[in-house]
Amino acid sequence: MSAxxxxxRWWHVAHxxxxxxxxxxxxxxxxxxxxxxxxTAVITIQPVETQSCIEVRCKGSDPELLLVDWLNELIFEMxxxxxxxxxxxxxxxxxxxxxxxxxxxxxxxRHLPAVEPKGATYTALSVHQDAQGxxxxxxxxxx
Amino acid sequence: MDLxxxxxxxxxxxxxxxxxxxxxxxxxxxxEALASQMDEKVYEQMVAVxxxxxxxxxxxxxxxxxxxxxxxxxxxxxxxxxxxxVSAGGVGFxxxxxxxxxxxxxxxxxxxxxxxxxxxxxxxxxxAGVGSRGSISxxxxxxxxMLTGGAAWAVGQGYGNxxxxxxxxEGGCMPGADPAQVSARAKHRQRREMGTLGSGNHYLEIQRxxxxxxxxxxxxxxxxxxxxxxxxHCGSRGLGHQIGTEFLxxxxxxxxxxxxxxPDRELACAPIRSELGQRYLGAMRAGINCALANRQIVxxxxxxxxxxxxxxxxxxxLFDVSHNTCKVEAHEIGGVARELYVHRKxxxxxxxxxxxxLPQALRNVGQPVLIGGSMGTASYVLAGTVSSEQRAxxxxxxxxxxxxxxxxxxxxxxxxxxxxDLAHRGILIRSPxxxxxxxxxxxxxxxxxxxxxxxxxxxxxxxxxxxxxxxCIKG
Numbered sequence: 001m002s003a004x005x006x007x008x009r010w011w012h013v014a015h016x017x018x019x020x021x022x023x024x025x026x027x028x029x030x031x032x033x034x035x036x037x038x039x040t041a042v043i044t045i046q047p048v049e050t051q052s053c054i055e056v057r058c059k060g061s062d063p064e065l066l067l068v069d070w071l072n073e074l075i076f077e078m079x080x081x082x083x084x085x086x087x088x089x090x091x092x093x094x095x096x097x098x099x100x101x102x103x104x105x106x107x108x109x110r111h112l113p114a115v116e117p118k119g120a121t122y123t124a125l126s127v128h129q130d131a132q133g134x135x136x137x138x139x140x141x142x143x
Numbered sequence: 144m145d146l147x148x149x150x151x152x153x154x155x156x157x158x159x160x161x162x163x164x165x166x167x168x169x170x171x172x173x174x175e176a177l178a179s180q181m182d183e184k185v186y187e188q189m190v191a192v193x194x195x196x197x198x199x200x201x202x203x204x205x206x207x208x209x210x211x212x213x214x215x216x217x218x219x220x221x222x223x224x225x226x227x228x229v230s231a232g233g234v235g236f237x238x239x240x241x242x243x244x245x246x247x248x249x250x251x252x253x254x255x256x257x258x259x260x261x262x263x264x265x266x267x268x269x270x271a272g273v274g275s276r277g278s279i280s281x282x283x284x285x286x287x288x289m290l291t292g293g294a295a296w297a298v299g300q301g302y303g304n305x306x307x308x309x310x311x312x313e314g315g316c317m318p319g320a321d322p323a324q325v326s327a328r329a330k331h332r333q334r335r336e337m338g339t340l341g342s343g344n345h346y347l348e349i350q351r352x353x354x355x356x357x358x359x360x361x362x363x364x365x366x367x368x369x370x371x372x373x374x375x376h377c378g379s380r381g382l383g384h385q386i387g388t389e390f391l392x393x394x395x396x397x398x399x400x401x402x403x404x405x406p407d408r409e410l411a412c413a414p415i416r417s418e419l420g421q422r423y424l425g426a427m428r429a430g431i432n433c434a435l436a437n438r439q440i441v442x443x444x445x446x447x448x449x450x451x452x453x454x455x456x457x458x459x460x461l462f463d464v465s466h467n468t469c470k471v472e473a474h475e476i477g478g479v480a481r482e483l484y485v486h487r488k489x490x491x492x493x494x495x496x497x498x499x500x501l502p503q504a505l506r507n508v509g510q511p512v513l514i515g516g517s518m519g520t521a522s523y524v525l526a527g528t529v530s531s532e533q534r535a536x537x538x539x540x541x542x543x544x545x546x547x548x549x550x551x552x553x554x555x556x557x558x559x560x561x562x563x564d565l566a567h568r569g570i571l572i573r574s575p576x577x578x579x580x581x582x583x584x585x586x587x588x589x590x591x592x593x594x595x596x597x598x599x600x601x602x603x604x605x606x607x608x609x610x611x612x613x614x615c616i617k618g
Contacts (some may be wrong), residue, residue, distance in 0.1 A: 014548035014551055016182050016209045016211070076388075079384075080328075082276070106273060113575070114578035115273065118237055121212040121213075121232075121391075121409055122409040123407060142236045142237075
């Protein structure tokens, strides 16, 4: 299955009170990058400069649990550093995720942030390969 | 929601008898219109909660119930200490998110003349929205003292007075908190977040008492028609979120070790008697103290703003209620008082008249139950009833409850237009984010009056007063 037949993309799905993130891509790493972009779009739809970068690491053999860990690491980094991220590079080697997140300090007048994610949940959580071989992911984020 | 799967007990009570893995019935309190408008997931989630080990009597859903994660929002479940569980998902990420109301001691007419300036000052002084930081920075010792002492710690630091503590659940200090179980990351996330509202559905409102339903209880609460109040809705901020995140993960991973079959991973839990269960309880109680301290500091900031405009305004605390908690309470099961671990996720404790834990001034009338609406709609003050004990372990609804996703609300409304429309109706909104305002549009919520009427009719709590908004500082 070539990567071009699974273009990377993300979207939001309705959830009663919170926000559902969804993404597809040609690999688990790519779909994780798209999920992170979907989460940034929950907070802001304004451009985010990618002037500085941080490294994020997580470990886990279950891809669904790894996805929740990855999103929660980003929530922690955003909250504790007061940053937003606009670009992500994820690599996954066996059970180890290593990523670079590129962003800038949050600037409320410019980013007009709507809401702050509290945590990624295990409800309606999935990471799987569809019949066409594309990777698909879903996760509900509490806001 | 398809109501054919429920047995109708009364116009305000719907029941699912145990089937399959359910250990107890599932009971929903709502009228037919509210129940039928609920998402199918509410049924699934309340039934799933009924399968958890050690659950006592029933899995309950309040009239404002909606699709949550694991437990429904508006879910109540109590567990026995010996064979029961404690669930991080059953408390939620925003530990002890709650509401407090303060009577200003002024007629709302007095506010009108300086309403816009007051709104601007409150918006300037009370940090709200994503990325906002408080002026208070806690070092390690202060963090430890805050997590142990809650609102009592805040009062000791000069944020408020002793009378505030009497009007706060647990006297403003949750016992059994264990700051050592709160991770360094959770503490780090909280260091600059004390005295902040946060975002989402959190707010500070100036409200007017627009209607009194029960004169006697209203008088005991100090509520007069036409009088102004300040109501604050916020929680334990980053610290609570991080505690929830970390323990939820630990419980998801540990569930198979405990031999607990979960219909939904978000229901992850640990036996109360386990080391993990005890560690979570210690951390979660520290999270409750963080929320109590936070609301106490925000109250202090609001008082300082009011003092500029109305030096004689006292802003006395009516009461402070918490929504997302697990608390050890004595409840009567089959005529015998038992100690239970009561989870309320998006539900309010509602102790009735005579309850020993209520302060003397409120003991004859019952606990104030503060129901937040949404911008532009009403809020309500209710009182706990004696019947609520048998209905749902002395619990009631907590707000209007969402009827529409944020996603749909954002497509349907524009924040700027909403703010202008509300201003025409005399309601001033101040918010750092118009997109956030659109997501929180009043139309995205259930009809709060229908929710409160259902809670009243079901005997969960008694209607006392209706409050309408004048100013809303939206996080």
